[in-house]
Amino acid sequence: MERLVIEGGTPLRGRLRVTGAKNSSLAVIAAAALASDVSVIENVPRCQDVLTLLEILRSLGAQAEMSDTGRLELDGAGLTGHVAAYDLCRRMRASIYMAGMLLARLGRAEVPLPGGCVIGSRPVDFHIRGFEALGAQVVTEHGFLKAHAQHLVPATFYVPRSSVGTTINLLLAASRTAGVTTLQNAAREPEVVDTAVFLSLMGARVRGAGTSTVTVEGTADLRGATYAIIPDRIEAGTYLIAGAATHGDVLIEGLISEHVTALLTKLTDAGVTVEADAAGVRARADADLRPIDVDTAPYPGFATDLHPQVAAMLATVAGRSVIRETIFEKRFGYVDELRRMGAEIRVDGDTAIITGVPHLSGAPVDAVDIRAGAAMVIAGLQARGETAIANLENLDRGYERLEDKLRGLGARLQRVRV
Numbered sequence: 506m507e508r509l510v511i512e513g514g515t516p517l518r519g520r521l522r523v524t525g526a527k528n529s530s531l532a533v534i535a536a537a538a539l540a541s542d543v544s545v546i547e548n549v550p551r552c553q554d555v556l557t558l559l560e561i562l563r564s565l566g567a568q569a570e571m572s573d574t575g576r577l578e579l580d581g582a583g584l585t586g587h588v589a590a591y592d593l594c595r596r597m598r599a600s601i602y603m604a605g606m607l608l609a610r611l612g613r614a615e616v617p618l619p620g621g622c623v624i625g626s627r628p629v630d631f632h633i634r635g636f637e638a639l640g641a642q643v644v645t646e647h648g649f650l651k652a653h654a655q656h657l658v659p660a661t662f663y664v665p666r667s668s669v670g671t672t673i674n675l676l677l678a679a680s681r682t683a684g685v686t687t688l689q690n691a692a693r694e695p696e697v698v699d700t701a702v703f704l705s706l707m708g709a710r711v712r713g714a715g716t717s718t719v720t721v722e723g724t725a726d727l728r729g730a731t732y733a734i735i736p737d738r739i740e741a742g743t744y745l746i747a748g749a750a751t752h753g754d755v756l757i758e759g760l761i762s763e764h765v766t767a768l769l770t771k772l773t774d775a776g777v778t779v780e781a782d783a784a785g786v787r788a789r790a791d792a793d794l795r796p797i798d799v800d801t802a803p804y805p806g807f808a809t810d811l812h813p814q815v816a817a818m819l820a821t822v823a824g825r826s827v828i829r830e831t832i833f834e835k836r837f838g839y840v841d842e843l844r845r846m847g848a849e850i851r852v853d854g855d856t857a858i859i860t861g862v863p864h865l866s867g868a869p870v871d872a873v874d875i876r877a878g879a880a881m882v883i884a885g886l887q888a889r890g891e892t893a894i895a896n897l898e899n900l901d902r903g904y905e906r907l908e909d910k911l912r913g914l915g916a917r918l919q920r921v922r923v
């Protein structure tokens with residue numbers, strides 16, 4: 506078993522380049538598997554979720570080679586299996602993308618109902634309704650989603666609630682379905698746009714990605730493509746918040762600043778000095794910070810995937826801050842862990858009310874999910890004394906070389922075997 510041991514109290518200072526977006530990579534890799542030839546995808550993070558997805562694809566017959574620099578070559582020629590492995594899929598939510606991909610590619614898919622972070626009930630009913638709209642027969646039995654269709658047919662589908670996963674899964678399926686499919690109330694996240702751009706390079710005609718109406722003119726002749734994934738706005742946001750929380754000065758190079766506008770607005774409200782230009786995005790906290798109110802929302806709103814990290818920052822900001830979570834009802838797993846470190850947080854329904862304390866104190870804590878783990882890192886970096894974070898597999902699912910990157914910013918931390 507491993508622990509991440511952090512000696513708190515050092516302001517983070519310096520610059521770093523984040524990896525390609527994890528959530529884009531998962532979708533783009535699934536898209537690449539729609540074609541029976543080779544795609545080359547650059548800027549792919551070597552985080553555990555990506556490695557797990559590649560294992561799933563290999564077990565279905567695809568070939569995947571990933572370099573240390575994040576260059577992935579995926580050859581879908583040998584992909585013939587339609588049953589995705591339970592042990593691999595249960596580890597991550599995005600394994601559900603195998604359903605859209607396999608259904609469109611092979612006409613049938615058996616995919617375990619997905620696992621992933623325990624941040625809410627996370628059903629797949631929208632995905633199922635979308636596949637049915639495209640003409641598939643879908644059942645869920647024995648823990649699997651089983652879908653088949655002789656031919657998928659184009660359709661107009663209203664996504665019942667802004668859902669990134671549903672939008673991407675239906676983009677995958679529709680891209681290989683002849684005719685024009687329209688998705689209404691589509692998610693507008695940059696990761697959806699990234700996937701749409703890649704699918705267009707493969708030969709589908711996707712229009713409107715980034716707005717709430719997306720049309721896809723699909724074709725069975727999808728080809729492999731070469732592409733570079735966008736920078737990870739959530740990883741970047743995590744380091745910017747960590748910099749602000751430690752009263753430091755962090756520059757993220759190469760980040761697309763429009764992807765983090767909601768975060769930068771809230772950091773500015775909190776008294777952080779933010780600069781965004783061609784060099785990247787810089788956040789500097791010279792003075793004491795002010796409490797803020799945050800509501801999470803679909804893009805371009807404040808990302809739910811940055812909620813726990815910002816809560817960790819606010820835990821030591823004098824006054825009362827409020828975070829309302831509108832996407833995942835169980836996102837509050839980090840609260841008990843922060844309380845172990847002395848934070849004063851009360852959860853009332855979908856809202857966390859944070860009363861800032863003068864300092865946190867280091868403690869043994871758990872990374873209960875990916876972003877809760879990131880919150881523990883931020884708390885540990887600010888705390889007095891030593892914080893030892895367990896359940897690192899959750900952090901490793903979403904963050905590549907986290908210790909190296911933080912050490913490069915001056916943090917004192919190491920991974921130890923216990």
Ligand code: UD1
Nearest residue numbers: 528599627628629630631632667668669670671810832833
């Ligand atoms: C994706 C991201 C995740 C992020 C989330 C919201 C990946 C791999 N994960 O998750 O990091 O936190 O978007 O930005 O990209 N819902 C249903 N039924 C469904 C599908 C969704 O009720 O069939 C609900 C969910 O429970 C949630 C909301 O819709 O309340 C939005 O979820 P969704 O956008 O689908 O999240 P994911 O794609 O799972």
